[in-house]
Amino acid sequence: MKEPVVEEMQRQGELTNNGVHGVEQKEYFDPSAPPPFKIAEIRAAIPKHCWVKNPWRSLCYVLRDVFVVFALVAAAIYFNSWTFWPLYWAVQGTMFWALFVLGHDCGHGSFSDNLILNSVVGHILHSSILVPYHGWRISHRTHHQNHGNVENDESWVPLTEKVYKSLNHSTRMLRFTVPLPLFAYPIYLWWRAPGKEGSHFNPHSNLFAPSERKDVITSTLCWSAMVALLICLSFVVGPIQMLKLYGMPYLIFIMWLDFVTYLHHHGHEEKLPWYRGKEWSYLRGGLTTVDRDYGWFNNIHHDIGTHVIHHLFPQIPHYHLVEATKAAKPVLGKYYREPKKSGPFPSHLFENLVRSIKEDHYVDDSGEIVYYQTDIELYKSSKSKSN
Numbered sequence: 338m339k340e341p342v343v344e345e346m347q348r349q350g351e352l353t354n355n356g357v358h359g360v361e362q363k364e365y366f367d368p369s370a371p372p373p374f375k376i377a378e379i380r381a382a383i384p385k386h387c388w389v390k391n392p393w394r395s396l397c398y399v400l401r402d403v404f405v406v407f408a409l410v411a412a413a414i415y416f417n418s419w420t421f422w423p424l425y426w427a428v429q430g431t432m433f434w435a436l437f438v439l440g441h442d443c444g445h446g447s448f449s450d451n452l453i454l455n456s457v458v459g460h461i462l463h464s465s466i467l468v469p470y471h472g473w474r475i476s477h478r479t480h481h482q483n484h485g486n487v488e489n490d491e492s493w494v495p496l497t498e499k500v501y502k503s504l505n506h507s508t509r510m511l512r513f514t515v516p517l518p519l520f521a522y523p524i525y526l527w528w529r530a531p532g533k534e535g536s537h538f539n540p541h542s543n544l545f546a547p548s549e550r551k552d553v554i555t556s557t558l559c560w561s562a563m564v565a566l567l568i569c570l571s572f573v574v575g576p577i578q579m580l581k582l583y584g585m586p587y588l589i590f591i592m593w594l595d596f597v598t599y600l601h602h603h604g605h606e607e608k609l610p611w612y613r614g615k616e617w618s619y620l621r622g623g624l625t626t627v628d629r630d631y632g633w634f635n636n637i638h639h640d641i642g643t644h645v646i647h648h649l650f651p652q653i654p655h656y657h658l659v660e661a662t663k664a665a666k667p668v669l670g671k672y673y674r675e676p677k678k679s680g681p682f683p684s685h686l687f688e689n690l691v692r693s694i695k696e697d698h699y700v701d702d703s704g705e706i707v708y709y710q711t712d713i714e715l716y717k718s719s720k721s722k723s724n
Contacts, residue, residue: 366671368625369610369706374668376620379649382668387657392449394656395442398639399458402435413582422581430589431637436462437594438639438655444474445481445651464559466590469526471552472537476544481651484602485622487611487700487707493530493602495611495709500532501699509715513698515691518599522591593638600686601627601644604693605674608708616705623649624672628662629686632679645673 409432413425442448443459456470463470476491483489487497496504504512508531511517526537535542538557540550571579602625609625612618629642641647643658646665653661666673677685695716697709 368607368672369612369616369621372620372624372672374670376649379646379665379668383646383650383653383661383664387653387661387664389657390447390449390652390654392451392454395439395448395654396458398656399439399462402432402439406432406436410582422585426581426585426589429586431593431634433466433586433590434593434597435638436466437468437590438641440468440470441477441641442639442655444470444477447652447654460556460559464556464563467523467560467563467587469537469553469556469560471549471556472544473526473556475549475553476537479544481648482619483622484619484648485610485612485625486617487613490622493599494533495700495707496531496698497702498699498710499702501712504531509712513694513715515694516592518694519592519595520588522594596686596690597629597631597638597641599693600629600690603627603697603709604686604689606689608697610706610708611700612706614705620649624669627674628676629683630676630679631683631686633681634683642676645669 406429409425409429413421413429439448440459440462443455443462446452446455448455448458459470459474463473479489480491483491487495501509512521512531529535529537529544535544537544538553538560540553540557542553545553567579567583570583574582605627609627611625612622623645626644626648628644631638631642635642639655640658641655643662646653646662647655647658650661679685696711698712698715699710700707701710
């Protein structure tokens, strides 16, 4: 199946066998074509030591990040200046995001082989930033098991045309107007995405099996304890001070989370396929994920940009992902899309984000290989507002 953009260009006479307007082009590569390799071949190419989890090394990353978080709090209290607060919010929000990534590793079991250690550390890290650890862990596992599947994926899943057209205008504007989608995460935790039901806090949600309900209750209680702690601290230091110390960094954190997770599955220069039915497989779905380069932030948020290999093999610790990705590239070939190199700050990715949110609105209601389509009226509306 050809990418819709290519078919449209051919209809308009802009793309020929010799390329655009007769200029010689490389042979077209169809990203939806079944790969000529198996997942076992990728696994075999990755060095054995990349699979080894070192709990002491993982804990060192936790201690490093927690130390920075508390040091930033101390600095903010000491300076207590409006010239310092914006810098604090940006840096502390980034560190909240780093804590999330480490808790994310606990959820995957890549933090250590000790389930109790993973659960304890995961609960501490995620509860501290108002994420229900088990509720999120289970839904995120569903995301990995069904990545690239229109019907069963869980994170930033494309809306079908039918669901999209059922949304009222205000909901569409909220979902597809930058920067509003960057604040979606708390809403997702409580109500999931349009077309899906359930809550990450409700043990009886259809997100969870009956055997997982106790885990969900535990995480919801930990989340509630953190909320109670924040309320108590607000009475001690004042609500405005807590807003400055915690509330604003929390907003930066969820912006990081939505920004990164969206761009790992959307916004590539070429539209990538989504699957249904027999065309979907774990390997083909995983190959639609996208690696990103975040410049100086790669180390800060624990190389989360090495997303393709992480999605295929989530049990690999984050500190081995760069090496594992390098080893797997010869096997992946054209199915690996080299990320654009970033400067110190990944400003280039904002263009990808804005373009995708403005253009990638829904997929067809049927078909086993589908691509994002654009609502022309909404697109024109967003263009006119940006101008």
